[in-house]
Amino acid sequence: MLQSVTILQKNVSLSEVNLVLYDSREISESELVGKKFLYEEEKDHGNDIVPYFVHCVQRESRDHETRVSRTRESWTKLLLLIIRSFLVLSWLPKIALGSLHSVLVKRFDYSSSALQQLLLRITQIETLEEEVREQKRTLLSGRLLTMIVVDILTGITVACIISHYASVNDIYTYFCSWTKLLAGSVERLLQWLSGVPAGLKLNQPLTQALSAFFSYHVHLWRLYLELADPLLRSLAWVLVWLGMCGASVQVAILSDLLDLATLHLYCFYVYGARIHMLQISLLGSQWRAFRGRKWNPLKQRVDSHDKGGHVSLTRVLTAVVFTLVIFLLPTTTIYYLVFVLLRVGLNLMRGAMSLTVWLLNINPLYLVLLNLSASNRVKGDIYFSTVSAPEVNKHSVCPVAAPLVLHLHTWPTALSEVLVHAHTDDFPPKPSPDWKLIFSSIMFGENLL
Amino acid sequence: MLGSSSGSQLAYRNVQGDVIFVDVRLDPSLCNKRALEVCVSGGRIQFVPWLGYTSILAMMAFITQMHTIHLAWLLLAVLMQLATFVYRVRGKIVSESLLVVAGLGVQTTATFYTGKQHTRFIPWGDVIDIIIAETISMQRVLFYMALLVKRDKAVPTPKLIPLFLNTWPRLACLQHIYRACQEVLSPDFKVK
Numbered sequence: 001m002l003q004s005v006t007i008l009q010k011n012v013s014l015s016e017v018n019l020v021l022y023d024s025r026e027i028s029e030s031e032l033v034g035k036k037f038l039y040e041e042e043k044d045h046g047n048d049i050v051p052y053f054v055h056c057v058q059r060e061s062r063d064h065e066t067r068v069s070r071t072r073e074s075w076t077k078l079l080l081l082i083i084r085s086f087l088v089l090s091w092l093p094k095i096a097l098g099s100l101h102s103v104l105v106k107r108f109d110y111s112s113s114a115l116q117q118l119l120l121r122i123t124q125i126e127t128l129e130e131e132v133r134e135q136k137r138t139l140l141s142g143r144l145l146t147m148i149v150v151d152i153l154t155g156i157t158v159a160c161i162i163s164h165y166a167s168v169n170d171i172y173t174y175f176c177s178w179t180k181l182l183a184g185s186v187e188r189l190l191q192w193l194s195g196v197p198a199g200l201k202l203n204q205p206l207t208q209a210l211s212a213f214f215s216y217h218v219h220l221w222r223l224y225l226e227l228a229d230p231l232l233r234s235l236a237w238v239l240v241w242l243g244m245c246g247a248s249v250q251v252a253i254l255s256d257l258l259d260l261a262t263l264h265l266y267c268f269y270v271y272g273a274r275i276h277m278l279q280i281s282l283l284g285s286q287w288r289a290f291r292g293r294k295w296n297p298l299k300q301r302v303d304s305h306d307k308g309g310h311v312s313l314t315r316v317l318t319a320v321v322f323t324l325v326i327f328l329l330p331t332t333t334i335y336y337l338v339f340v341l342l343r344v345g346l347n348l349m350r351g352a353m354s355l356t357v358w359l360l361n362i363n364p365l366y367l368v369l370l371n372l373s374a375s376n377r378v379k380g381d382i383y384f385s386t387v388s389a390p391e392v393n394k395h396s397v398c399p400v401a402a403p404l405v406l407h408l409h410t411w412p413t414a415l416s417e418v419l420v421h422a423h424t425d426d427f428p429p430k431p432s433p434d435w436k437l438i439f440s441s442i443m444f445g446e447n448l449l
Numbered sequence: 450m451l452g453s454s455s456g457s458q459l460a461y462r463n464v465q466g467d468v469i470f471v472d473v474r475l476d477p478s479l480c481n482k483r484a485l486e487v488c489v490s491g492g493r494i495q496f497v498p499w500l501g502y503t504s505i506l507a508m509m510a511f512i513t514q515m516h517t518i519h520l521a522w523l524l525l526a527v528l529m530q531l532a533t534f535v536y537r538v539r540g541k542i543v544s545e546s547l548l549v550v551a552g553l554g555v556q557t558t559a560t561f562y563t564g565k566q567h568t569r570f571i572p573w574g575d576v577i578d579i580i581i582a583e584t585i586s587m588q589r590v591l592f593y594m595a596l597l598v599k600r601d602k603a604v605p606t607p608k609l610i611p612l613f614l615n616t617w618p619r620l621a622c623l624q625h626i627y628r629a630c631q632e633v634l635s636p637d638f639k640v641k
Contacts, residue, residue, distance in 0.1 A: 015481040037572060048574025049552055383568040384548060384556055386475060386486055404484050
């Protein structure tokens with residue numbers, strides 16, 4: 001029963017006292033509470049007690065920290081040794097891979113997901129080393145550790161299962177035969193297009209020319225595959241051993257191999273898209289010119305531009321070009337449609353694989369386990385509960401001189417908040433495609449998918 | 450629409466016309482204008498219509514001999530009905546409470562039918578004011594109570610957090626709560 005309270009040798013009336021009962025372990029062990037109620041030194045917290053209170057409790061617990069046990073120290077030392085040796089081993093490959101990645105991105109505008117994933121993994125291990133070195137058990141270090149361990153275990157399991165059924169040579173020959181099959185089916189597709197595909201009547205000379213052009217391209221691709229066979233065989237060995245680094249690296253390598261195997265389809269898509277864009281822009285400009293208008297790129301709008309009058313050379317030429325393009329449109333559209341559908345299908349597969357890699361990267365297993373075991377470290381929110389006043393006070397009119405009693409409890413934060421607002425250089429953001437851009441690039445062919 | 454007190458609980462009406470109960474646990478006038486706790490509870494689940502519908506459907510299914518013809522469909526229909534029932538029971542908010550403590554902060558709690566509680570705490574330094582605002586929805590004008598909260602990262606416009614969104618008390622009840630809140634928020638200012 002609280003009798004009196006004195007602050008700085010002055011007696012404080014009990015009716016102005018708020019008594020808050022709390023569990024100091026809950027607040028001191030939770031790092032999320034400190035982040036949510038941020039204490040800034042400069043701001044005046046006279047009227048806003050909660051951040052200052054959290055800051056004081058955590059500072060007090062830090063000062064009174066007990067020594068860590070011997071076994072935990074030796075475990076952290078062992079872990080640090082493993083991580084440091086890995087970092088030293090991977091220092092040279094990291095520079096090589098980094099430069100290769102930047103060259104690919106700048107020159108060929110191609111970001112290889114396997115290289116990205118490897119570089120990300122090395123960055124994560126570096127961050128982990130920093131955190132473990134400081135001897136703090138933060139949420140970040142726990143998450144990274146569980147994620148890397150789960151990843152490597154899954155990778156090794158998958159590699160063992162696959163090597164149980166087939167050796168590396170078998171896998172490579174299977175992959176080669178699959179690419180040859182793909183080339184054969186693309187040639188059959190082109191022959192089908194050059195005839196009467198799905199009953200549509202195409203412009204014969206144009207379709208024969210396009211089909212011959214694309215078939216020659218496929219023939220060159222086949223030749224290239226046969227020449228590059230021995231080099232790719234040795235590369236396969238390297239890739240399998242690289243896959244031991246984790247399941248996410250394996251999926252990333254698979255996605256890269258898919259890109260490499262369907263390179264000719266990408267080339268066809270680019271040719272088709274360029275022809276389609278040319279046709280669409282010609283159609284648009286000739287349609288406007290026939291009506292006496294012109295697109296003004298300076299002001300980004302359509303202006304009127306009627307120089308010759310109704311029966312002039314400009315008008316005749318416009319009509320001729322427009323008619324030509326309109327009659328050739330179905331043929332090229334069919335080719336473009338076929339290649340765009342193939343490209344979109346391959347992009348969907350690539351998207352699915354990058355989503356798998358992202359899921360493996362932001363493994364929420366650690367946080368879920370902590371949540372289930374009701375650990376204090378995941379608690380990020382606080383709430384107060386009041387103690388109900390005794391009945392006799394309810395009927396009195398004058399104010400009662402008694403302190404207000406509150407209980408402080410902590411509450412676990414939502415999983416999505418911790419996952420989403422985490423550190424972005426260690427955990428990549430969700431790959432979300434820009435649907436508007438995709439739609440416009442399919443319709444007009446200006447940007448490439 | 451007028452409040453009538455029965456013991457320590459006041460009975461008001463909510464927007465749909467059902468009766469809700471307002472329980473004032475901590476009155477500012479009794480605690481030196483430091484704290485206020487108001488609990489608004491309503492929203493009883495009505496089992497009788499649900500039982501009626503279920504019995505009618507069961508009789509129809511029995512008459513059409515569904516259990517001999519399409520056993521799988523019948524099971525599916527039963528499962529779907531149970532699933533919707535469980536979903537509605539789990540998501541039903543029975544009471545909402547507001548706790549205002551001067552110097553500490555403002556806390557809103559929503560209690561579900563299953564006993565689960567959902568709380569949100571806003572520290573005192575982030576609270577600007579409590580207001581009663583009106584919104585136009587379809588064919589009627591609704592009054593609701595909202596909390597003006599400072600948004601982080603020095604954005605000048607404050608954030609509006611609406612309160613009592615599931616129990617929807619009417620204006621008289623809102624005015625009663627508003628008067629009590631203003632006694633805590635600005636104890637020197639006299640509210641009419």
